[in-house]
């Protein structure tokens with residue numbers, strides 16, 4: 001009998017599982033889904049009895065969509081995401097007079113195979129993640145339960161949880177691992193006593209979500225109005241929706257900023273009024289740049305907003321959380337199956353922290369540009385931005401693509417190592433689609449100069465297959481044919497002909513086709529599975 005999702009979201013607690021996930025937001029749900037797909041028994045503990053109905057994130061990047069593709073979201077739900085495209089795509093900075101300071105072209109497929117930037121409605125994504133998580137064997141969701149504390153010993157973690165409405169009625173959940181995906185005010189992080197670093201950036205912004213009643217014409221997908229009188233952002237927030245964000249000026253209180261009348265007054269200069277739009281919600285947020293100084297304590301890990309916070313000017317907070325989910329779960333899955341040693345978990349925090357710190361710094365830097373309230377400094381900024389935007393590369397600047405932090409689970413120091421790997425559209429045996437769907441999305445050994453499998457000894461080839469690895473010759477001679485030139489361009493850009501990518505799409509090693517046996521030997525050593533002598 002199929003159990004309706006509503007009931008499974010309130011399943012009875014199981015005393016022992018492989019992993020407890022605290023927090024059923026997007027990051028916790030995706031984490032549980034990936035772990036369930038890897039064969040782990042997972043319990044998600046979520047303090048709210050119902051899903052959070054309001055959006056926070058409204059744009060999502062190509063890499064995050066590839067992660068959602070791996071989770072199975074894109075198979076039936078790609079229409080949740082509206083790609084930035086056409087003459088009204090892209091990212092613009094304008095000054096107080098509305099003059100263009102800088103335009104960045106987002107209207108292209110990026111290397112992950114999906115549009116560079118996409119608008120979406122966060123509650124819709126969370127509904128799909130919850131549905132998929134609940135349909136995954138081994139995953140249960142316990143809504144209306146709150147985390148209160150934990151104890152650890154050599155073999156695992158005991159979490160102390162209680163019904164949110166009845167905090168005194170403690171129950172205990174035993175697991176090998178626990179993941180704190182419990183948001184910005186993480187109780188797990190606080191319980192562990194983990195210190196939080198701070199960028200020093202802080203600004204209150206009013207966020208207004210509305211549905212236009214008639215089609216609106218916008219010059220860009222996202223526009224930052226760098227007006228010292230009233231810094232503002234206008235953004236596409238998914239099919240049929242728009243969002244404005246307005247910074248709080250020093251002469252306005254948080255209470256005033258949060259009023260309906262303020263939202264309508266601030267939107268009026270753009271012609272958005274009660275006659276042209278339906279207000280979905282408005283709320284004041286304090287934007288900050290913060291990070292947990294450690295992402296692990298024993299068998300407990302942090303992920304998502306529990307581990308990092310950033311101002312939303314680059315639309316990267318949730319994207320970073322989805323990266324955490326992927327980076328942590330492939331490791332836990334392999335350790336659980338015995339195909340990797342527990343030491344691979346040591347690189348999760350350093351890799352992800354180094355990566356996200358770069359993005360937090362960029363988001364804060366963008367915030368300092370946008371939030372400038374001094375008229376003279378704003379004028380100087382405008383002049384400088386106009387000067388820089390005349391450089392040819394200014395319009396094609398990519399959003400940040402940092403390298404993994406150090407130490408990382410990678411081999412060698414090549415330019416591409418530790419960076420995002422590409423995904424092309426391919427054809428194989430008459431089937432067309434994105435590589436991960438057609439050939440497989442785990443470990444990927446891809447060469448533009450011949451068949452990788454032909455270079456591997458029998459033992460290495462069998463081992464690579466056993467960890468879920470796929471090989472492909474995309475030179476045109478093999479069975480997989482690339483249709484859009486993504487791999488060829490990537491190989492040319494990085495002066496290499498082959499790469500070995502991890503299940504989170506970061507390059508483990510890149511180099512010449514002939515180096516492929518060395519890539520695999522290095523990977524075997526890096527994973528050091530207890531069952532492997534290699």
Ligand SMILES: Cc1cc2nc3c(=O)[nH]c(=O)nc-3n(C[C@H](O)[C@H](O)[C@H](O)COP(=O)(O)OP(=O)(O)OC[C@H]3O[C@@H](n4cnc5c(N)ncnc54)[C@H](O)[C@@H]3O)c2cc1C
Pocket residue numbers: 022023024025026027028045046047048052056057058059060145146147148181182183184186187207285303304305306312314315316317318319320321
């Ligand atoms: C205004 C705004 C705009 C944004 N725009 C973007 C954007 O465009 N693109 C982007 O990528 N990101 C954006 N972000 C960031 C993004 O929304 C967050 O990074 C993301 O929602 C975090 O997801 P999470 O699952 O880590 O945390 P949350 O969504 O906060 O989920 C945490 C969950 O843990 C539960 N919980 C908390 N404590 C406990 C406890 N003790 N026991 C049990 N459960 C508990 C909570 O109820 C909650 O459901 C934006 C954020 C804001 C505020």
